Amino acid sequence: MKIMSINAGSSSLKFSLFNMDNEEVIASGLFERIGIDQSKYKIKYGDEQISQEIDLPDHAVAVSILLDKLIDLGIIKSLEEIEGIGHRVVSGADVYGQSVPITDKVINDLIAFKDFAPLHNPAHVLGIEAFKKVLPKIPMVAVFDTAFHQTMDEISYLYPVPYRWYKEYKVRKYGFHGTSHRYIALTLANELNRQDLKIISCHLGNGGSITAIKDGKCIDTSMGFTPLSGIMMGTRSGDVDPSIIPFIMEKEGKNASEVIDDLNKKSGFLGLSEYSSDSRDIEDGALEGKANCILAEEKFVRTVVNYIASYYVLLGGCDVLAFTAGIGENSINTRMKIVEKLACLGFQLDVEANNVRGQLQKISSKDSSSMIYVVPTNEELMIARDTLEIINR
Numbered sequence: 001m002k003i004m005s006i007n008a009g010s011s012s013l014k015f016s017l018f019n020m021d022n023e024e025v026i027a028s029g030l031f032e033r034i035g036i037d038q039s040k041y042k043i044k045y046g047d048e049q050i051s052q053e054i055d056l057p058d059h060a061v062a063v064s065i066l067l068d069k070l071i072d073l074g075i076i077k078s079l080e081e082i083e084g085i086g087h088r089v090v091s092g093a094d095v096y097g098q099s100v101p102i103t104d105k106v107i108n109d110l111i112a113f114k115d116f117a118p119l120h121n122p123a124h125v126l127g128i129e130a131f132k133k134v135l136p137k138i139p140m141v142a143v144f145d146t147a148f149h150q151t152m153d154e155i156s157y158l159y160p161v162p163y164r165w166y167k168e169y170k171v172r173k174y175g176f177h178g179t180s181h182r183y184i185a186l187t188l189a190n191e192l193n194r195q196d197l198k199i200i201s202c203h204l205g206n207g208g209s210i211t212a213i214k215d216g217k218c219i220d221t222s223m224g225f226t227p228l229s230g231i232m233m234g235t236r237s238g239d240v241d242p243s244i245i246p247f248i249m250e251k252e253g254k255n256a257s258e259v260i261d262d263l264n265k266k267s268g269f270l271g272l273s274e275y276s277s278d279s280r281d282i283e284d285g286a287l288e289g290k291a292n293c294i295l296a297e298e299k300f301v302r303t304v305v306n307y308i309a310s311y312y313v314l315l316g317g318c319d320v321l322a323f324t325a326g327i328g329e330n331s332i333n334t335r336m337k338i339v340e341k342l343a344c345l346g347f348q349l350d351v352e353a354n355n356v357r358g359q360l361q362k363i364s365s366k367d368s369s370s371m372i373y374v375v376p377t378n379e380e381l382m383i384a385r386d387t388l389e390i391i392n393r
């Protein structure tokens, strides 16, 4: 059975086509610069890869080309082979606690939630509409980044601000990266054959979030109303005192959105190091002794460790500390620095085992109080699994 997983952005469309019998990717690719000049696509299948510059005036054209190419390249024989399509959706607000079949009501809700994900939700709707137009009969499923976090209690999700803001405007913590954190929780439950785990899941990529998980459910997470809060990230500040915003507005003659833009795009690794948003450059710079890179690296580690420590207390301990996403899966050095700072809680790495990139592996020593794992995330597969499960109901 073949299922397609889609991540539609405002000018892009990323896809993975899975054979769900063995959960392997048959083909994957990216359509870029949709609706602007120099649009192009690339498709990978087996050991082959093709790419082409081609006019992509809108998402529907991109979807038609994608489906034609899947047939032309012999990846599928007919479109009927694709039995379902799962769409990544950033915000399901506080309405969707799990993945759902896409209906007109769901589409209207996604449009209504655009205030909570202004860059993403309208783009997802473009992707959904494009598939509806080209493949009107195929069942589609929405998989929300926020859904996994809907199990937080109000102590976790409410901010200590006027309660009216929550009642009237739904100002609360929503959390993001939920599909990734859910994948980590499921993978560890399968790996350890235990459902009753206290997990601290660290998704450390260009964007990053940390989630406290108990018995497979999210208890708290570091991102909030938007993906700007929590730990320091590639270009995002993470948590800062909001009074900085009017202060900088005044100093630099900017409006609030311009300062928020600075916090989203000019902060984090990039802002503090004045060098790069990419953790590899920061690591290299730190090794060369660049003071600004050392500072950025230390600050990142500190913000991550602070969340881990606070979730350790919230969960009343931790069975597994998990590292995932670009930095979490690949940066041996960053994992070492983080775990070193957690020694007072009994966390201990096995240095040899930690010498690993991008594969599921236990990296804690036998004396560690908690297990520590590297778990490669796979949001696309999680979307495909949900889609299969829902269309089989």
Ligand code: AMP
Residues within 6 Å of the ligand: 204, 205, 206, 207, 234, 277, 278, 279, 280, 281, 325, 326, 327, 330, 331, 332, 357
């Ligand atoms: P993501 O957003 O999950 O793609 O992660 C991007 C981040 O992962 C960037 O900061 C990269 O520098 C980092 N990253 C990717 N590969 C490596 C690697 N081999 N070693 C260290 N960091 C890496």
